[in-house]
Amino acid sequence: MKLLENIIARDDRFVEEVRRAKAKQIVSINANESEIQWKRPPSGWVKVNVDASVSLIDNRAGVGVVFRDSGGRWIRGAARSVGRCNALLAEMWTIHDGLLHAWLRGYRRVVVESDCLKVELYHIGRGRNQVTDRMAARGCNSERTAVLLSLPPMEIRGLVEEELRNSNMVTVEFVR
The missing domain is CATH 3.30.420.10 (Ribonuclease H-like superfamily/Ribonuclease H)
Structure with missing residues (x-):
């Protein structure tokens, strides 16, 4: 609550x-x-x-x-x-x-x-949405209605790092 x-x-x-x-x-x-x-x-x-x-x-x-x-x-x-x-x-x-x-x-x-001032929606191709796709798959297999994560799950950290490298980000760091 x-x-x-x-x-x-x-x-x-x-x-x-x-x-x-x-x-x-x-x-x-x-x-x-x-x-x-x-x-x-x-x-x-x-x-x-x-x-x-x-x-x-x-x-x-x-x-x-x-x-x-x-x-x-x-x-x-x-x-x-x-x-x-x-x-x-x-x-x-x-x-x-x-x-x-x-x-x-x-x-x-x-x-x-x-006309919402702070929200913009964009379409991205399926191949550019892999991290979120994996999170959605986790949601399908979850017993709970919602789980908030402060760090990416171990099994998708590699994908997060790959997306950051491909977006010209130099460093990858997961901080709690």
């Missing part, structure tokens, strides 16, 4: 930092219009726009998801409550919901857009 409380407190501090950063942003009057307008996804792709809303009064949160095709036409939308949580967790829920709905509907070419 203490770990969960620490995570929530850290997330709350993070959200407050994001709010302060947003408050300091200055919007240029000469902003490029292409940066503030919705853009269509590439042909054959579906765009999933996601957003979350959190009440500053009682932390009630809701999420919204909108699907559009490459012509910009509405495919479907969804909205739901996610209970009480902070803004970062609500944003994670809306990304989860968007990807889940996309997958269940058979969409495999999906662009996800979120």
Whole structure:
């Protein structure tokens, strides 16, 4: 329980930092219009726009998801409550919901857009994700719902070192 409380407190501090950063942003009057307008996804792709809303009064949160095709036409939308949580967790829920709905509907070419200031998602090829792939395999074979590790497991340390060498990192050191 203490770990969960620490995570929530850290997330709350993070959200407050994001709010302060947003408050300091200055919007240029000469902003490029292409940066503030919705853009269509590439042909054959579906765009999933996601957003979350959190009440500053009682932390009630809701999420919204909108699907559009490459012509910009509405495919479907969804909205739901996610209970009480902070803004970062609500944003994670809306990304989860968007990807889940996309997958269940058979969409495999999906662009996800979120206005979350501190999160960026990128696609990497299977060969570049070996360490995380091995961790996921460990999760499949685990009896517990979650295990937090401060050091990489012995059986994947070689992969971690290899990835660091291939990314032009000079030294590899595992510190507790």
